[in-house]
Amino acid sequence: MPKVFDVFGFSFYFFSDESEPLEPVHVHVSKRNSSSSSKFWINSDGTIEMEHNHAGYKSNDLKRIMNTIRDYQEEYIEYWEEYFGCKAIYHDTYKTKEESIDKPRFNPNLGKSR
Incomplete structure (x- = not known):
């Protein structure tokens, strides 16, 4: 568990075995x-x-924690990217594996004779 920093008695960290694909x-x-x-x-x-x-x-x-994350997010993201060896992806722009697969679309005319 890589601990990135301790502030105000709180530990800020991520797990080394984050899910695959990486969250x-x-x-x-x-x-x-x-x-x-x-x-x-x-x-x-x-x-x-x-x-x-x-x-x-x-x-x-919670306010103190969120302000601390905001204040140190650049360093945290840099550490994350270095640790996992890839660019960070963000929750608000993330597509799940299921969302990123092109799903077949229903075509009501398919198979009908003309």
């Missing part, structure tokens, strides 16, 4: 020595979006 760039945050975390997406426009708050942080902590 969009995101941050897990937990209090030191806690097994529960919260997850935040970094969007292409620099906004931060909370995926879940399993750690149960209160609104003032």
Whole structure:
């Protein structure tokens, strides 16, 4: 688990075995020595979006966490890209594998004689 930084008693990190294909760039945050975390997406426009708050942080902590991610996102993304060896993709522009496959379109005229 690469820990990128510790601020205000929170650890900001990602997991080294993120899913395949690699999820969009995101941050897990937990209090030191806690097994529960919260997850935040970094969007292409620099906004931060909370995926879940399993750690149960209160609104003032969430605000502090999101501001910290925003302040350090360039360094975080750089570390992410270096670690995984590829350009970061962003949650707001990400297409799932299913969405990116051209699906056959229904054609009501197909097979009808003219």
